[in-house]
Amino acid sequence: MNLGIKGKKALITGGSRGLGLASAVSLAKEGVDVAICARDKSDLENAKKTLSKYPVKICTINFDLSDNKKLESLVQETEKQLGSIDILVNNVGGSLGTSSLIENDLEDFQKVMELNTWSAIELTKSILPKMIHSKWGRIINIASIYGREYGGSAPYMAAKAALIAATKHTALDIAKTGVTANCIAPGSIKHTKGSWEKFVLNNSKKDVETFIQNNLPMGKFGFPEAIGDTVSFLASKNASMILGTCLNVDGGQSSNLF
Template identity: 50%
Template sequence: MDLGIKGKVALVTGGSRGLGKQAALSLAREGVDVAICGRTQETLDKTVAELKANGVNSIGVIADVANQSDIKALHEAVVGGLGPIDILVNNAGGSQAREDITAVSLDAYKATFDLNLYGGFELMQLAIPHMREQGWGRIINIASIYGREWGGNISYMSAKAALIAATKHAAQTLGKDGVLVNSIAPGSISHEGGSWERFQRDQPREVVEDFIKNNLPMGKFGDPEPLGDLVAFLASERASLISGSCIVIDGGQSHSMI
């Protein structure tokens, strides 16, 4: 299937490792020039080399998406290095505070929104004018099954639910401009250096086996490759009727029927 996105420019936040790296690789294999950002130069450089090996242009930008002062500079660096952004993948995110409502500090709760929502929100605002002007754009926000149904901690669950809501609202606004906005809700996906890999390494075997038995119907953690390919598909011409959706990719892990 030709996805029809060769020559487009993408930014994948948190694209140097994990799910973001897989998304960046899937896009590069389709001929997309991909910028990635992260906080560590070494991993950025390594992944940029892997992306370029697909014959595309790529740059790595040091930026912390939780830090508001980094966002405009990140956008400018991508536009200056590769051109205006056609495909935005807001991927960087994660848990900041594991305490429940009785113990979490307001600062920690807000910090989780800084990481999972506000940086990506501002990047959408910065990228949208070019997308609208050319009548084509794709925004893909990486949420979580815990943004759709109960699970995880209160800070992460709240921030991912807000990201899904912002996605839906933006999709309604931008539909007539050819800008499609979707979110993806992954389940537990294990990758090198990721939290589920650490969980499997650090927890007693019985704890890991119990988690898998009670939570993962396929009897194993997910791999990042299907997520990367889903991002490339949503970014493509082939996904032209999909907007405002939150697509679950979890091997049947979540309980919601919608």
């Protein structure tokens, strides 16, 4: 299937491993020039090696998205190396070791919101005007099923729910511009250095098997490539009528009816 995005330019945050790298690989396979950013230089180098097999431009940027005041410099560096950004994948996120509203203070909530929500909003605000001017663009935000139902920590749930809501509102605001905005809500996706890999390593085999039996209808954890391919589809010309939605990619894990 020709997704019609060859030659487009994409920026993927948290793109050095896991869901971000899978998204970068999937887009690169479609002929998209890719910029990825991450904090870990070693992970970035490994990701660059993985992406270098594809005949597209690859840009790696060492960047910490928790510092929202410097996000404009990330956009400028991406545009300097690739040109105007057509596809923005806001993937960076995490619970930062938080737990509950009772046990965490407002500063903890703020840190999680900055990482998961404010960075995505600020990058979108920076890039969106040029997308609107060119009458084409794709904003794809990686949320979580825990932004739609109970699970994870209270700050993480709140941050992902806010991201889903902001995406919906933005999508309707720009509905006539040729730019789309959507979310993907992954379930329990296992990958190197990810939270679910840590869960497997830090718990007994019996406890892991019990979790899988009780929560994962497919009998296994999800895999990053499923998220990456969903990103490519939402970025494609074939998804032009998908606007303001949040797609669960969770192997049936979510308990939501709708």
